[in-house]
Amino acid sequence: MxxxxxxxxxxxxxxxxxxxxxxxxxxxxxxxxxxxxxxxxxxxxxxxxxxxxxxxxxxxxxxxxxxxxxxxxxxxxxxxxxxxxxxxxxxxxxxxxxxxxxxxxxxxxxxxxxxxxxxxxxxxxxxxxxxxxxxxxxxxxxxxxxxxxxxxxxxxxxxxxxxxxxxxxxxxxxxxxxxxxxxxxxxxxxxxxxxxxxxxxxxxxxxxxxxxxxxxxxxxxxxxxxxxxxxxxxxxxxxxxxxxxxxxxxxxxxxxxxxxxxxxxxxxxxDGEGATKLLQCDVTGADSEENALILAKSVIKSSLVKTAMFGCDANWGRIMCALGYAGVNFDPDIVDISFIGKCGEIVVCEKGKSIAFDEKKAYEILDEDEVIINVNMNNGENSASAWGCDLSYDYVKINGEYRS
Amino acid sequence: MxxxxxxxxxxxxxxxxxxxxxxxxxxxxxxxxxxxxxxxxxxxxxxxxxxxxxxxxxxxxxxxxxxxxxxxxxxxxxxxxxxxxxxxxxxxxxxxxxxxxxxxxxxxxxxxxxxxxxxxxxxxxxxxxxxxxxxxxxxxxxxxxxxxxxxxxxxxxxxxxxxxxxxxxxxxxxxxxxxxxxxxxxxxxxxxxxxxxxxxxxxxxxxxxxxxxxxxxxxxxxxxxxxxxxxxxxxxxxxxxxxxxxxxxxxxxxxxxxxxxxxxxxxxxxDGEGATKLLQCDVTGADSEENALILAKSVIKSSLVKTAMFGCDANWGRIMCALGYAGVNFDPDIVDISFIGKCGEIVVCEKGKSIAFDEKKAYEILDEDEVIINVNMNNGENSASAWGCDLSYDYVKINGEYRS
Missing domain, CATH: 3.60.70.12 (L-amino peptidase D-ALA esterase/amidase)
Known part of the structure; x- marks a missing residue:
């Protein structure tokens, strides 16, 4: 093109x-x-x-x-x-x-x-x-x-x-x-x-x-x-x-x-209300594109994922949790999760389980203004992305006094 | 009993x-x-x-x-x-x-x-x-x-x-x-x-x-x-x-x-994370109890309703909006909305439209630690309640640094 x-x-x-x-x-x-x-x-x-x-x-x-x-x-x-x-x-x-x-x-x-x-x-x-x-x-x-x-x-x-x-x-x-x-x-x-x-x-x-x-x-x-x-x-x-x-x-x-x-x-x-960064969730390896999109949206929408991203906290358990309640069936024990920023990629979960990772490097990646949450379902060839932002104090400030 | x-x-x-x-x-x-x-x-x-x-x-x-x-x-x-x-x-x-x-x-x-x-x-x-x-x-x-x-x-x-x-x-x-x-x-x-x-x-x-x-x-x-x-x-x-x-x-x-x-x-x-008050949404006059519950939950879950309640802002348009995307069909033009606290009730929306109300009294009600959002669909005899809390700075604080 x-x-x-x-x-x-x-x-x-x-x-x-x-x-x-x-x-x-x-x-x-x-x-x-x-x-x-x-x-x-x-x-x-x-x-x-x-x-x-x-x-x-x-x-x-x-x-x-x-x-x-x-x-x-x-x-x-x-x-x-x-x-x-x-x-x-x-x-x-x-x-x-x-x-x-x-x-x-x-x-x-x-x-x-x-x-x-x-x-x-x-x-x-x-x-x-x-x-x-x-x-x-x-x-x-x-x-x-x-x-x-x-x-x-x-x-x-x-x-x-x-x-x-x-x-x-x-x-x-x-x-x-x-x-x-x-x-x-x-x-x-x-x-x-x-x-x-x-x-x-x-x-x-x-x-x-x-x-x-x-x-x-x-x-x-x-x-x-x-x-x-x-x-x-x-x-x-x-x-x-x-x-x-x-x-x-x-x-x-x-x-x-x-x-x-x-x-x-x-x-x-x-530029979402109060946002400090753009979040992109890439779900790959899904059994259908439809399911990949449902899973990506569920992660992007989670208040707990969004607040963790605001705090630059590599708390990937919340991502796993948001995948789990998306309404799509999958095997948690084969899911991989990593974070990607301009300064590199860090894998934080392999086959559904925690692995040791460099918290300092994870913080650096999550502190960037554009962060990709990369989820591989390892269950097919389909993928989809969704976008959102972190949830910050300013979201509450903006919306607690919007009319005034 | x-x-x-x-x-x-x-x-x-x-x-x-x-x-x-x-x-x-x-x-x-x-x-x-x-x-x-x-x-x-x-x-x-x-x-x-x-x-x-x-x-x-x-x-x-x-x-x-x-x-x-x-x-x-x-x-x-x-x-x-x-x-x-x-x-x-x-x-x-x-x-x-x-x-x-x-x-x-x-x-x-x-x-x-x-x-x-x-x-x-x-x-x-x-x-x-x-x-x-x-x-x-x-x-x-x-x-x-x-x-x-x-x-x-x-x-x-x-x-x-x-x-x-x-x-x-x-x-x-x-x-x-x-x-x-x-x-x-x-x-x-x-x-x-x-x-x-x-x-x-x-x-x-x-x-x-x-x-x-x-x-x-x-x-x-x-x-x-x-x-x-x-x-x-x-x-x-x-x-x-x-x-x-x-x-x-x-x-x-x-x-x-x-x-x-x-x-x-x-x-x-x-006692939800960061909550300053209990919210109860009573949906009455619905065409089925199931729909009443879906509507009540949608209001209780809305981040924009929750932040407005945190700010004691009688911004009922956000309640109407949350009803509208709940996935239930209804006629917005017959819906009534009021807020109820220990100190009284204030009607803020009649037949889907804004009515003049005493903002000071509304603030007093919304400033209480238990607030009822009362929605009458005027379309039947069924009702349901759902409970939640407001969304405050402290929710973000608690969840932005949960692991640390």
Missing amino acids: DYKEIEGGVTAAKGFLAAGVHCGIKKKKKDLSLVYSENVCTAAAVFTSNVVKGAPIIVSKEHLKNNIAQAIIVNSGIANTCESDGVEKASMMTGFVADALKINEDDVLVASTGVIGQPLNLEPVKEHMKEIVSSLSKEGHTDAVSGIMTTDTVPKEMAVEVDICGTKVTIGGMCKGSGMIEPNMCTMLSFITTDVAISKDLLKEAVKSSADASYNRISIDGDTSTNDSYFILANGKAGNKTITEKDDSYYTFLDVLNYVNVTLAKKMAK | DYKEIEGGVTAAKGFLAAGVHCGIKKKKKDLSLVYSENVCTAAAVFTSNVVKGAPIIVSKEHLKNNIAQAIIVNSGIANTCESDGVEKASMMTGFVADALKINEDDVLVASTGVIGQPLNLEPVKEHMKEIVSSLSKEGHTDAVSGIMTTDTVPKEMAVEVDICGTKVTIGGMCKGSGMIEPNMCTMLSFITTDVAISKDLLKEAVKSSADASYNRISIDGDTSTNDSYFILANGKAGNKTITEKDDSYYTFLDVLNYVNVTLAKKMAK
């Missing part, structure tokens, strides 16, 4: 512009973002599996019925969820954008993130519509990614260029975390833009498949949010021959899309 | 003695406990559902095949799990006790709790066998409950006297928590003794039923331990007509057994 990372995030692809402003939902920080394509796009999305769904999801789902969209409006600070007039408000937000951009209201998608159960004040959104539309630009990706952040400490965006059958295609995106994050879509918003030309059906399939390979493999705190949304807009401006079947072009596109989404997902995991 | 709480814990019932000593597995604190009945007992148990099982469980299961036991030996500090000679060691522990007490090795049960994957040194256990046997006494229940504690901050024991068909029957017990606690048996050891006379089959049924009503409804951190064990010994010394069918006597016994176990379970939840 011949691709290279480039700057530009959500506006890296041809024909996309973005902007982000402070409208007043939050006290000081940017809280309103807009992504816009110069022409209408083929569009697809994946939403939260939570029974309680944010009002913006109901509106965006309706607007996506024809798989066409041209703009995305996003506010942060208030989730617009569990409010009696939430759907009307989400719908009005798309109306403001349609009026200001002179596009179909039906082609505007909407997302919100923030506190559940508090009313969203639409006045500031309405008042700042002219400003945000007039500031749409190629450079606007940095403001746009700021406008969708809540407890995120760093903006998360990326873009990649790839050659598809001789044509340069660009995929870019931005996302936000960083609490209520759990496989099956997180409190997570992710917006991907691309200039690829692709059929509606294949874009829908690609968005689902890439969500399963990325966002559905991270967990911050086990809480599946009410507002998770992952949108993709493809405007076809790259000029490639439209992808209409599962040929090499499709799989090249899917590979790069997965790469973009996995990279963004890892950025989210690393 | 005519019962009263009495002192005496695990030795309250006729014919039971206990002792606890410091043998040297832990640095200073008591780490070895023995419970003994003067005659052989009908016995039953429930063990962890974790695929990775502590060695003591394998030995105790074997010894329980005939449903007869006379003594329980327990060490804390080391879990005797994931060690190559763990089963031999667990077996040797039962042998030491059998020799010292001159009873069948087969009638001794064994349990361990502590760090996984570190070797259990049997020398101190062996050396202190004479001491612990010679200190068996009615008063020994307080030492015995100390000897099974790990990160527990308070000993947990209780006993109840009840009249069964004109005969006074006593049920007592002790347990320990307080991390790796999650429905489907926790890092939890619970030892119940009773002088009731009951058939093997009914005791087995009662132990399973009472575990489901108590220990399987608490969650501290979502981690199901490898070593969970709940033993019950019934020595028949009360002199009641042996319970052999599901008559009034059986149900009286089961009710009191449930009461004892629920009380011990709540003590564990309240």
